[in-house]
Amino acid sequence: MKLKNLAGIGLLSATLLTTSAAQAEGTLRLAQQFGIAYLLLDVARDQKLIEKHGRAEGVDIHVEWKQISGAAAMNEALLAGALDVVTAGTPPMLGLWDRTHGRQNIKGIAALGSIPSYLLTNNPAIQSLDDFTEKDRIAVPSAIVGFQPRTLQIAAAERYGNEQFKRFDPITISLPHPDATAALLTGASEITAHFSSAPFQYQALENPKVRKLLSSYDVLGGPGTMNVLYTTEKFHNQNPKTYRAFYKALEEAEGFVKANPDEAVAIYIRQQNSRLDPAFLKKVVLDPEVEFTITPQRTFVYARKMHELGILKQQPNDWKDYFFPAVHARSGS
Incomplete structure (x- = not known):
């Protein structure tokens, strides 16, 4: 699209x-x-x-x-x-x-x-949560306190232990979904990932350079x-x-x-x-x-x-x- x-x-x-x-x-x-x-x-x-x-x-x-x-x-x-x-x-x-x-x-x-929320990336080097580095930036509507960053914190706690639940906080930045989608699709900014929502995540996934790493349903154990x-x-x-x-x-x-x-x-x-x-x-x-x-x-x-x-x-x-x-x-x- x-x-x-x-x-x-x-x-x-x-x-x-x-x-x-x-x-x-x-x-x-x-x-x-x-x-x-x-x-x-x-x-x-x-x-x-x-x-x-x-x-x-x-x-x-x-x-x-x-x-x-x-x-x-x-x-x-x-x-x-x-x-x-x-x-x-x-x-x-x-x-x-x-x-x-x-x-x-x-x-x-x-x-x-x-409705599921997908963590998307346009960085071919990122195949899982393990591959994020300090050079990457994950766009969310509201850093730290919002739905997406809290979901990411829980995912980090489950993967790396509760003491590391803030593992991705330093590379998470606030950006409205429309702007973050545009940034991910153009690839012209520091943003290499976007914890998105509908319909933006489905638009982004129409681009072959964008793929899904994680769904909020994975973290919740089903629809939530x-x-x-x-x-x-x-x-x-x-x-x-x-x-x-x-x-x-x-x-x-x-x-x-x-x-x-x-x-x-x-x-x-x-x-x-x-x-x-x-x-x-x-x-x-x-x-x-x-x-x-x-x-x-x-x-x-x-x-x-x-x-x-x-x-x-x-x-x-x-x-x-x-x-x-x-x-x-x-x-x-």
């Missing part, structure tokens, strides 16, 4: 909202990141599902949408009160759950899907949640109608994507101004490894290992400890 096709994915730099007081019932300030992993939110936005379910709750909900790259920026905005709901990988949500225990008490709302939505206890408790409407919108978006993959792809293209081939995107949506579900899957693998490595001080008993009750009825993990 030609590089010009990356232009439609969203090579935009988003600025954080200025800090403001918590919003009253009927306002939802929400941010998502880049890629088809956020398809449920694209559907909810396009079909105005949050507003629809808000009316059923007796409240007119005004939704403010933002697009931000990286878990660190998301977490900063949530803690500052600049956003009500943010999206990031399971590990950064767990980190914030741990940090805010007894204070803001941040927890997950729902998952956004079980990539990204989650999370918020503060204050927002959850003070905005029950808005929260319920949002959760019901996510449920409807899940059913919509599963029943209408072609229309879901059209929505993604429309919402993200994407120039990608619809057939290519439909292949991603229907990939057997991909499931757009709000049920958390294998999130506790991260919780257990992050506590073992000393990243989390609090030790959860199960996945329900760090998700708000609405999603507890599902068969999560």
